[in-house]
Structures are given as structure tokens and as C-alpha cells.
Amino acid sequence: xxxxxxxxxxxxxxxxxxxxxxxxxxxxxxxxxxxxxxxxxxxxxxxxxxxxxxxxxxxxxxxxxxxxxxxxxxxxxxxxxxxxxxxxxxxxxxxxxxxxxxxxxxxxxxxxxxxxxxxxxxxxxxxxxxxxxxxxxxxxxxxxxxxxxxxxxxxxxxxxxxxxxxxxxxxxxxxxxxxxxxxxxxxxxxxxxxxxxxxxxxxxxxxxxxxxxxxxxxxxxxxxxxxxxxxxxxxxxxxxxxxxxxxxxxxxxxxx
Amino acid sequence: xxxxxxxxxxxxxxxxxxxxxxxxxxxxxxxxxxxxxxxxxxxxxxxxxxxxxxxxxxxxxxxxxxxxxxxxxxxxxxxxxxxxxxxxxxxxxxxxxxxxxxxxxxxxxxxxxxxxxxxxxxxxxxxxxxxxxxxxxxxxxxxxxxxxxxxxxxxxxxxxxxxxxxxxxxxxxxxxxxxxxxxxxxxxxxxxxxxxxxxxxxxxxxxxxxxxxxxxxxxxxxxxxxxxxxxxxxxxxxxxxxxxxxxxxxxxxxxxxxxxxxxxxxxxxxxxxxxxxxxxxxxxxxxxxxxxxxxxxxxxxxxxxxxxxxxxxxxxxxxxxxxx
Numbered sequence: 001x002x003x004x005x006x007x008x009x010x011x012x013x014x015x016x017x018x019x020x021x022x023x024x025x026x027x028x029x030x031x032x033x034x035x036x037x038x039x040x041x042x043x044x045x046x047x048x049x050x051x052x053x054x055x056x057x058x059x060x061x062x063x064x065x066x067x068x069x070x071x072x073x074x075x076x077x078x079x080x081x082x083x084x085x086x087x088x089x090x091x092x093x094x095x096x097x098x099x100x101x102x103x104x105x106x107x108x109x110x111x112x113x114x115x116x117x118x119x120x121x122x123x124x125x126x127x128x129x130x131x132x133x134x135x136x137x138x139x140x141x142x143x144x145x146x147x148x149x150x151x152x153x154x155x156x157x158x159x160x161x162x163x164x165x166x167x168x169x170x171x172x173x174x175x176x177x178x179x180x181x182x183x184x185x186x187x188x189x190x191x192x193x194x195x196x197x198x199x200x201x202x203x204x205x206x207x208x209x210x211x212x213x214x215x216x217x218x219x220x221x222x223x224x225x226x227x228x229x230x231x232x233x234x235x236x237x238x239x240x241x242x243x244x245x246x247x248x249x250x251x252x253x254x255x256x
Numbered sequence: 257x258x259x260x261x262x263x264x265x266x267x268x269x270x271x272x273x274x275x276x277x278x279x280x281x282x283x284x285x286x287x288x289x290x291x292x293x294x295x296x297x298x299x300x301x302x303x304x305x306x307x308x309x310x311x312x313x314x315x316x317x318x319x320x321x322x323x324x325x326x327x328x329x330x331x332x333x334x335x336x337x338x339x340x341x342x343x344x345x346x347x348x349x350x351x352x353x354x355x356x357x358x359x360x361x362x363x364x365x366x367x368x369x370x371x372x373x374x375x376x377x378x379x380x381x382x383x384x385x386x387x388x389x390x391x392x393x394x395x396x397x398x399x400x401x402x403x404x405x406x407x408x409x410x411x412x413x414x415x416x417x418x419x420x421x422x423x424x425x426x427x428x429x430x431x432x433x434x435x436x437x438x439x440x441x442x443x444x445x446x447x448x449x450x451x452x453x454x455x456x457x458x459x460x461x462x463x464x465x466x467x468x469x470x471x472x473x474x475x476x477x478x479x480x481x482x483x484x485x486x487x488x489x490x491x492x493x494x495x496x497x498x499x500x501x502x503x504x505x506x507x508x509x510x511x512x513x514x515x516x517x518x519x520x521x522x523x524x525x526x527x528x529x530x531x532x533x534x535x536x537x538x539x540x541x542x543x544x545x546x547x548x549x550x551x552x553x554x555x556x557x558x559x560x561x562x563x564x565x566x567x568x569x570x571x572x573x574x575x576x577x578x579x580x
Contacts, residue, residue, distance in 0.1 A: 046273035047265050054276065084369070155280035162283050185326055188294035189317050196291065 013220065013234060020216035021208070023138060024146050033139045041141070045148030049110040050155050057105060057156060058163060061098060065164035068093050069171045086183065089168045090190040094161045095199060095254075100247050102157045103206035106149065107239050111214045114145055115235040118218025119228040142215050150207025157203050195254070202250045206243060213239040296329065301346040302387035304328065306361050306373070308395055311341030313371045314363070320345055320373040327351025327375070343373070343393070355385035365397040506565060513562055520555050524548070 027033050069089050076085035118141075121127050127137045173179025217235025221227045266272075292298065304320075311333050319326035328347035336342045347355065356377045365371040373393075385391075419426040442454070451457050492498045527548055 040270065043270045043273040044265050046277065047269040051269075051272050051276050151277060151280075155276055158280045158284050158287075162287065165287075184290075184294040185319065187291060188296070188329075191291045192295070192317065196288065 013217070013238065016220060017213055017216045017238065020142075020219070021212045024143055024212060024215075027136075027138045027143045028147060030139075033143050038139060038144045041144035042148040042151075045110075045145050046152050046155075048113075049106060049149055050152035053105070053109060054156070054159075057102075058159060061101070061160035062163050062167065064101065065093055065098065065160070065167050066171070068097065069164070069168050073168075073171055086168060086172055086186040087190055089164075090186065093168075094164050095190075095195070096247070096251065098160045098164055099157045099199070099203055099206060100243070102160055103153055103210060103243050103246075104240075106153050106156065106207075107210045107236075107243060110149060110152070111210045111239050112232060112236055114149070114211060115214030115218050115232045116228065118142075118215050119221035119231045120218075120225075122219055122221045123223055123225050123228055125223065145215065146208060146211040149211030150204055153207035153210055154200075154203045157206075198250060198254060202246060205246045209239060209242045209246065213242055296346065296348055300349040302349060302352050303331075304345045304347050304355070304385070304388070305390045306343040306345065306363075306393045307336065307390060308341050308343065308363055308393040310395065311343055311363075313365060314341075314343055314373070315370060318370055318373060320347070320361075320375055322351065322354045322375045322377070325351075327354055330373070342390075345373075352387075353384065354380070356380060356382040357385055358382045359385060359391075360394065361391050362394045362396060365395075365399060367398055509565065510562070513558055516558055517555070520551060520558075523551060527551075 072089050072092070073082070073085040076082050076088065121137075121141070127141075130137045130140065169179065169183055173183070214232075214235045217231050217238065220234065221231040314330060314333055316330050316332065318330040320328035320330070328345045328351060330343055331346045332344040334342050334344070354377055355375060356379065358379055359375050359377040362374045362376070363371050364374065418424055421427075451460065494500075
């Protein structure tokens with residue numbers, strides 16, 4: 001494969017992603033999509049994506065948060081900047097690190113699974129069979145997964161961030177209630193309305209990317225089963241790139 | 257329709273997924289409510305505008321602190337028509353009671369961190385600050401002070417450098433000091449150092465020696481004078497001295513005069529008798545009268561003399577001499 005072909009293929013793949021995302025959005029806002037079957041499919045996807053790894057992931061996230069908080073607050077105290085430690089934790093850990101790690105985890109666990117599943121469905125001719133039966137696979141299979149993945153990422157992010165906020169209070173002030181005023185003031189300083197909106201938008205973008213890119217990559221597979229691994233690989237690479245881009249854009253919008 | 261490799265979820269997967277989403281929603285709404293509470297969305301506020309010539313570094317959301325506790329928050333920063341920055345704050349009603357009409361507002365800029373807005377209320381009995389007040393801000397800036405401090409320090413260092421440079425005044429002073437201490441260490445010591453040359457110093461020493469010798473001979477003279485005075489004293493006031501003799505002489509004179517008086521008294525008595533017996537002899541009587549007048553006069557003279565001696569010679573207090 002020459003470089004030019006590769007570049008064209010790369011653009012075509014991103015074109016597929018964009019087209020699929022637009023179509024999925026259109027379907028997601030169509031009333032016909034919301035049937036008991038699709039709701040069940042979405043809840044099943046939420047169950048697999050968010051509920052199953054919930055205990056393990058929150059534990060991992062809590063340990064990671066604790067380490068980062070402890071390091072930040074201890075170092076800040078050493079430098080005599082304890083007043084800035086909480087703000088640093090809120091900005092770096094809660095606003096950036098936890099959402100990104102959550103998105104990565106969901107991408108690795110569910111994104112790859114969705115990618116492979118769609119590639120296999122496509123290779124086995126299942127999707128064509130659905131279309132022949134006048135069932136739109138977009139409404140029936142893809143939109144529920146997409147919505148569920150977005151909800152799962154937001155859900156895991158919100159819960160992990162809540163745990164991190166509690167841990168930050170405990171590491172900073174212990175079990176004393178007298179740090180509440182200062183803690184609240186720092187919260188007020190960090191979380192303004194634009195920041196909260198940006199946080200929600202970023203979480204949603206992570207969630208959508210985690211489902212949309214693998215699905216569109218899965219659709220690139222041919223009827224040959226051997227094309228499935230290549231489709232999965234391309235999809236995962238694009239997913240990682242997309243996640244990194246979203247994070248960079250988010251940070252740039254906040255601090256640039 | 258489920259793909260073959262997908263594992264079957266348990267029966268209540270819908271409930272579990274719904275529970276998770278519901279929990280997420282509760283946490284998210286709770287957090288947003290907490291942030292709104294933290295940002296003072298639910299509490300009553302009153303506006304306050306602070307005016308300063310430079311609001312650089314102040315950002316929206318900064319605290320106005322009283323005694324280290326936040327009582328207000330920056331809502332907006334704008335440039336006024338007069339070219340001065342206007343910092344608009346929301347003061348929580350709870351914190352507004354610390355603000356008085358006499359409160360002083362400051363904007364202090366440290367080396368790092370955002371500038372701090374502070375309020376100081378010296379007298380909390382003053383009337384409270386009305387809502388919507390406009391107040392001036394006193395500004396203190398550490399980073400602005402540093403260049404000034406560096407400039408001052410540099411000029412000070414330059415002065416020191418000039419003082420200590422070779423040929424500088426400090427070195428010259430030190431050289432002079434060294435000459436001085438060298439002279440102090442020489443034979444004539446301090447005098448040589450003060451007078452400048454050894455010859456002068458020697459002259460001074462000789463002069464002092466002479467003065468000493470003079471003082472010693474003067475001491476002899478005064479001792480002799482002392483002896484002489486002692487002798488004179490003895491001679492005048494001592495046993496058998498001049499004064500003693502004088503006293504005796506006066507005593508004798510007194511006694512002699514006393515005798516004279518007695519004699520005169522006797523003469524007077526005789527004269528009186530004679531006057532009585534020879535009443536007819538007029539001429540004789542007239543002569544006797546003249547004689548008596550003479551005796552009286554001499555008696556008065558003697559009495560006056562005694563008085564005179566007594567007055568002039570205070571040792572004799574015996575005033576037994578009386579006029580008849």
C-alpha cells in the first residue's frame with residue numbers, strides 16, 4: 001500500500017466516521033428510534049459497559065485519585081502553597097485526568113467489543129439480513145449502543161469524580177467538618193458555569209466517540225471474516241486519536 | 257437478534273442499569289446544586305464597587321476577604337469612563353455586616369498568586385456600608401516595589417564600591433588611621449600623634465616637667481607661709497600673747513580709772529560739805545562752783561574714755577563704771 005493510498009484511506013475512514021456520526025445523530029433525535037426493544041438494547045449496553053466494570057473501575061479510580069491527591073497536596077504543602085493544592089486537584093484530576101482515564105477504559109473494554117461485534121455482524125451478513133427484513137440496523141443496533149456508551153462514560157466519570165472530590169476533602173482536612181467553608185470556596189472558584197458545561201460536553205463527546213468510531217470502523221469490514229481484525233485495529237487507533245484530540249481541544253478551550 | 261458471542265445479562269439488568277443511571281443523575285444534580293450554593297446562588301447579596309487605577313490580575317470570582325475570611329466575590333471588572341478600573345463585587349448579606357462606612361479596601365499583589373482584595377474595618381460601631389457603595393482601593397504591589405528596591409540597592413552598592421575602591425575615601429581614611437596608630441605606638445605615643453612631630457611632643461613634656469617643679473617649690477613656700485601664720489597666731493592670740501597683754505593693760509586702766517572716780521567722788525563730797533559750812537563766803541563759793549564744774553567736766557571725760565575703750569574693746573564686758 002503506497003503512502004498516497006494510505007492517506008486517502010485515512011481520510012476516507014474519517015469521512016465514514018463523520019457520515020456515520022451524522023446519521024446516528026439524526027436517528028437518535030428521531031422519535032421512531034425509541035421503542036421498548038431499543039430501550040432494552042440500550043440498557044443492556046449500559047449494563048455491560050458501566051455496571052459490570054463499576055466496582056473494579058471505581059476502586060481503580062479511587063486509588064489513582066488518592067495517589068494523585070496525596071502527591072499534589074503533600075508537594076503543595078512542602079512548597080507552602082497548600083492554599084492552591086485543592087484547586088490543582090480539582091482542575092487536573094477531576095476535570096481532566098478522571099474523564100480521560102474513564103473514556104480510555106470504556107474504549108478499551110467496550111469500544112473494542114462493539115467494534116468487533118459490528119465487524120462480525122457485517123461480515124456474517126447479519127446487517128444485510130436485517131435490512132431485508134425492513135429493520136434499520138442504525139435504529140435497532142447502533143443508536144442504542146451509541147447512547148448507552150455515552151451514558152456509561154458520563155455515568156462512570158461522574159461517579160469517579162464524586163469519589164475523588166470526597167477523597168480530596170478527606171486528604172486535605174481529614175474527618176474535620178471545619179474545612180467545609182474553604183472547600184466550598186475552592187469549589188466555587190474552580191467550577192463556574194462554563195467549566196461545568198465544558199465538562200458535560202467533553203464527557204458526552206468521549207462517550208459518543210467511544211461508540212461511534214468503533215461502529216463505523218466495524219462497518220468497514222467486508223464479508224471476509226479476515227477483514228474484521230483490520231477493521232478493529234483501524235477503529236481503535238482512530239478512537240485513541242479522537243479521545244486525545246477531544247482532550248486537547250477541551251484543555252485548549254479552557255486555558256488558551 | 258443478539259450476536260452469538262455476547263454473554264447473556266441477568267434478568268434484572270434493566271433495573272441495575274436504571275439504578276446506575278439514576279444514581280449518576282442524583283450525584284450530578286447534587287453536585288450542580290452544591291456548586292450553585294458554593295457560588296452564592298441561593299444567598300442574598302448586595303453590590304459594592306471598588307475603584308482603582310490598576311486592576312491587573314484581579315479576576316472574576318476572586319474573594320474580598322475580611323480578617324482572612326471571604327465576605328464577597330468579584331462579579332465584574334470594567335474600565336470606567338474616567339479611565340479607572342471598576343471592580344464590581346457581590347457582598348453576601350451575611351458578610352456585609354463587617355463592612356462599615358469607614359472601612360478601608362486594599363488590593364495587595366504578592367510575588368505569586370492572584371492579587372488579594374482585603375477590607376479592614378477599624379470600628380465596627382460605625383454605620384454599615386450602604387448597598388451599591390463606590391469605594392476607592394488602596395493598592396500595594398510587591399512586584400512594583402522590587403525594581404525600586406533593586407535601584408536603591410544598586411546605588412547603595414555603587415557607593416560602597418566607590419568607598420572601597422583603591423584610592424577611595426575609605427582606603428585613604430584607613431591609611432590615615434594606620435599612620436595614627438603607628439604614631440601611637442611610638443615613644444611619644446598619643447602626644448606625638450596629636451601634635452604631629454616628636455620635637456613638639458618633647459617640648460610639651462619638658463613644659464609639663466617645669467610646671468611640676470614650679471608647683472613643688474610653690475608647695476614649699478606655702479608650707480613656710482603656713483608656719484609663719486601659725487606663729488603669728490600664737491603671738492597674737494596665744495598664752496601671754498599680744499592680745500593677752502592688751503587685755504591686762506585695759507584691765508589695769510579700768511582699775512586706775514575706777515580709783516580716779518572714787519577720788520573724784522570724795523572730792524565732790526568734800527566740796528559739797530565746804531559749800532554747806534561756808535554759805536556766806538560768796539566769792540569762795542563761786543570759785544568752788546567753777547572748780548566743781550571743772551571736776552564734772554573731767555569726770556565726764558574719763559567716763560567717756562571708759563565708754564570709748566569698752567566700745568572699741570569687745571573683750572571687756574564689765575561695765576561697772578557709772579557716771580555719778
